[in-house]
Amino acid sequence: MNQIEMNQLKQIDPASLAFDIDGVVADIMTLFIDIARIRFDIDHIGYNDVTRYNLEECLDIDPNIINMVIDDILTGNYAVSLKPVLGAGEVLTRINQQQSPVLFVTARPSQGSLLSWMEETLLLPAACAKIIATGSFEAKADELKQRDISVFVDDRLETCFDLAQAGITPILFKQPWNREKHPFMEVGSWQELESLIEFK
Template sequence: MNLTIDPAHIAFDVDGVVADTMALFVRLARERYGLAHLTKDDIRQYDLYRCLDVKKEIIDDLICLTLDDHHTLETPPMPAAPDVLTDLAQHGTLRFVTARIWPDSILLWLRKTLGNVDPDRIQVIATGAPEIKLRILRELGIRYFLEDRWETCALLAREGIQPILFDQPWNRTPHAEAFPRVSSWLELRRWFLLPENGMG
């Protein structure tokens, strides 16, 4: 399923969508705990405790490290995400809605990653929980949301917001087959109403 999206009507999750957060998690697991065998493909569920054969205390530590202010700034972006978002910023404010508790480090990371985007065109809202995203998106008047967690997609779809699932190992489940899926930012770019796409 392909969509035709006005850039003014979309918002974005951050971790697993714009930021390759699990790549950082895997790197830290290898460096700190010698888990050389671990790859992103091993992360088959959003709940790390259920899909990784690693002690809970180690997973706890790795999550804290991955999300702390220092390591957030080391997170690699998803391929082509900075270029596509920089182009979209020419058409309005980029809106990011994250389940993180605090927006500060993600805002700094986005300003660094999107260095050619006016900082005033980057808006970050931290909800503290995925379930709160629905209320925020409604308040913003958002029609489309790019997300990697299929459970959040299901919630949004039931309430009239069109989710777009960003392909990751942890969302390749029959439960997610109802949602339009993109495997890359370059694929997503073709869905926007933009002059370079022959639309808009």
């Protein structure tokens, strides 16, 4: 992020801010790689090989296996742990002291066990998190507008374009799969995101 952009968005009110989960709060790609290795013996994929959001476009893995791993993730059918993105728990806990519950909007079809995962892993009590599962990327903007959210953190570049068009300011959470050129603000870590938030 350059300095002008930083200044423009220096003071985000936590009440106007919400978050995507996978790729922002939850380290979903490490989980994908772990499941592919353990269940399907695939050990040639590294985090930085995931250069596209659509995994079939960047990974040398049978698309059927990709779908099976994604299915395991969505149904919670795995024995390894889903890790948090570094720093997410600390910053969300700090936000929650000012704005509770913290709002999360995911394109997953259901929230499944994400609330208890947040409680156990991020130490964010279930009562302090509200998760909306839209089932589609396109539905995110409406959900956010209904709740007066004006700034949203997401790792999917296409979603950032959708949100911007709907009048919501996207902040792109930098990942190897969103390195195409774009006009949005981006953060490379939760620490960087924290520095943009107005804490009282």
